[in-house]
Structure formats: C-alpha cells, structure tokens
Amino acid sequence: MTTSVNPGSGREPAPPWALLAELTHACPLHCPYCSNPLELARRSTELSTDEWTDVLRQAGEMGVVHTHLSGGEPLLRPDLERIVAAAEGAGIYTQLVTSGTGLDEARLAALTAAGLRSVQLSVQHADPRAADRIAGRPASFAAKERAAALVRRAGLPLGLNVVLHRDNLDAVDALIELGVAWGADRIELANTQFYGWGLLNRAALLPTRDQLARARETVERRREQLAGRIDLVWVVPDYFDGVAKPCMGGWGAVSLTVTPDGTVLPCPAAASLPDLDPPTVRDHPLAWIWEHSAAFNRFRGTEWMTGPCRSCARREEDFGGCRCQAFALTGDAARTDPACALSPDHHLVREPADAGRSEPPPYVYRRPGAVPAPAPPSPPVP
Numbered sequence: 001m002t003t004s005v006n007p008g009s010g011r012e013p014a015p016p017w018a019l020l021a022e023l024t025h026a027c028p029l030h031c032p033y034c035s036n037p038l039e040l041a042r043r044s045t046e047l048s049t050d051e052w053t054d055v056l057r058q059a060g061e062m063g064v065v066h067t068h069l070s071g072g073e074p075l076l077r078p079d080l081e082r083i084v085a086a087a088e089g090a091g092i093y094t095q096l097v098t099s100g101t102g103l104d105e106a107r108l109a110a111l112t113a114a115g116l117r118s119v120q121l122s123v124q125h126a127d128p129r130a131a132d133r134i135a136g137r138p139a140s141f142a143a144k145e146r147a148a149a150l151v152r153r154a155g156l157p158l159g160l161n162v163v164l165h166r167d168n169l170d171a172v173d174a175l176i177e178l179g180v181a182w183g184a185d186r187i188e189l190a191n192t193q194f195y196g197w198g199l200l201n202r203a204a205l206l207p208t209r210d211q212l213a214r215a216r217e218t219v220e221r222r223r224e225q226l227a228g229r230i231d232l233v234w235v236v237p238d239y240f241d242g243v244a245k246p247c248m249g250g251w252g253a254v255s256l257t258v259t260p261d262g263t264v265l266p267c268p269a270a271a272s273l274p275d276l277d278p279p280t281v282r283d284h285p286l287a288w289i290w291e292h293s294a295a296f297n298r299f300r301g302t303e304w305m306t307g308p309c310r311s312c313a314r315r316e317e318d319f320g321g322c323r324c325q326a327f328a329l330t331g332d333a334a335r336t337d338p339a340c341a342l343s344p345d346h347h348l349v350r351e352p353a354d355a356g357r358s359e360p361p362p363y364v365y366r367r368p369g370a371v372p373a374p375a376p377p378s379p380p381v382p
C-alpha cells in the first residue's frame, strides 16, 4: 500500500486529460525500438473487459478527454469493441494505435460503430522489404497498406507514426510521400527514445549527426510544401541537441498510463524505476492514484529537483527532462536528464552520439523472454 505524499505546494494537482491504455503487451511485430518494458506483461495478468470499463468510467469522471488504445497490438484483444464503447460512454475520444496487422473491414466497422474516432498506424519504412525487416515480420508492410485504405474508406482520420533511427532516417522523404499516398492527415516522425528495447538496441539504432541534419532539412522543406494538407510532426532526437524534453508534459501533470495488468504509471517507461511502487487499479481508485499516490507525487512539480535544474530558468518548461532516461543512464532518477547540456552526466549521451560507428550490431527483436537483463547503468558522477 502506498502512502499519501504531496511534496508540492499542497494544492491538489490539476486533473489529467489523457490516458494511455496499454491493453496488451502481445504483438505480432517485434520492433527493436519498442518502448514497452523488457519484461512484458503476460496475457493471463491482463485486465478484464469489466476492469477496463471501470477504468475508463473513472477516467471520464476525472476529466480525461482523450485515450490512446495501445499495446502491444490492441487488436489482439477480442473485446476491443467493448472497450471502445466504454470509452465512448465515458465521453472520451478514442484513438486506436495499431500495427494494422489483423484489421479487416468487419472489425473496423464494428469498432467504428462502437465509437472509435481515429486510427494511428505505425510504419517502419517506405520500402516494404526494409519495413518487414525492422518489424521482424514478413508481409507486415502489406498489412499496413491494406489497413490504411480501410481506415480512409471508413472516413476516419488517419495518422502515421514512424519511429526514426539509423535504418530509416535516410528515407524520410519517401516516408512522407507514403503518407501522402495513403491519405494520412498527420505524420508523426518521432526520433527513437532510448528506453526499454530502444536502449537495449541503442548501438544499432543511433543515427549519425549527418543523417539527422539531412532528415531535418527534408522535413522543413516538406512541411512548407504540405502546409494545410498534412500535419507533419518532428519529435526531436534526445541525444543530439543538448536539450532536455518536457517528458510527458511533466510528471503526473497531464496524462497517465494504465498497463495491461492495471499498473498505473506517470509515463509508459516508469515501470523501470526501482522503488517507485506503482499503484494498480485493482487496489486503488484512479483519482486517488493521480492525486495521492507516492508514485505520482514523486517527481511532480519542481520541489524534488537538485542542481543544476533547481536553480535553472527552464525548470518550469522542461521539468528537468525525462526521469526514466536519467535513471537508465545514471542509475538515479532524480538527476538532471543527461540529454541536457547543463547536466554533469551529459557525456553519457554526447559520447555515443558522437561515436563514429562502422558496422552496427544486429537487432535484438522484441519478443517475450528474448532479453537478458539490461546492463546496469553507469554510476552517477558526484
């Protein structure tokens, strides 16, 4: 049982507006950059339909207005339609985040009838063979192409989500062209964030500075061309700019994540933090978790900060960066995110980013039980 902690100003936190619902960790794809934890939740531990219905009811009452129904692959839940209907009944806008594998016309019609509002499709590459290699599954690209056509025919907004890395950054122009051809309303080009499987595969995925510079230029050019037609989003790379991102819009500030077994986290990667003692919807109401749990109050606001964040002018803008990255790289989640050039640990991102690599190692594909425990983080610099 967690205790009530409120280290901030003593005021109740503003309610969340977004919920990431990780319905299952099962997935037909095996992407090496996956942000799911290395230890994937077993299907036997997943929340039931009734439990998800109750979570969404509580979320709606708290003021959540948007949910990403994600995974793993949410289409593997046979009760997905009922979960969508529960969100709709709670007044929550639903976006399905899917690989497209397993989507057919009848399923999409049932989901749309249940209240599904939009679809975000993951894409690994514009070239089918390269895409299938990155996803670790033959014919996955063809399934995505079919899924995109179905979504457009159903009249739902379509977003493409591309995680960018060494093996697809040079294809950014072709990926944008693919989005245009598939009728996407939005293309999110998200440079890999190195947690979980992404961190494990960092040496294979880290791009060169030249690759990034070329891709950035391409995105700027295409954004001008496509203005008013397609929303082109570029999620900045963590290791290269010397700037920490305002991860999740701040810890426990705008959104919460519910994992397949009902654990509630301030961000999808927070399960990796030791001693967080994250609460679960099986033991506590969602509103109590948001407002009073130790896990959600641990890094809320700025009181927890040490130097250099504590006295930094940007602390209310980036909230000291990402706690999960700070832990993954330094072993201490309360340190300044090493992505920030002011961090005493900045060398931990600068050195790998600057290292010239010849032959990258092969991917460790995301598969249950595929991974050895991750290497222990380097000790923090005092």
Ligand code: SF4
Pocket: 244, 308, 309, 310, 312, 313, 314, 315, 316, 318, 319, 320, 321, 336, 337, 340, 341, 342, 343
């Ligand atoms: Fe942000 Fe902390 Fe870096 Fe300041 S020192 S820019 S608050 S991460």
Ligand code: FES
Pocket: 195, 247, 248, 267, 268, 269, 270, 321, 322, 323, 324, 325
């Ligand atoms: Fe957890 Fe950034 S991913 S705080």
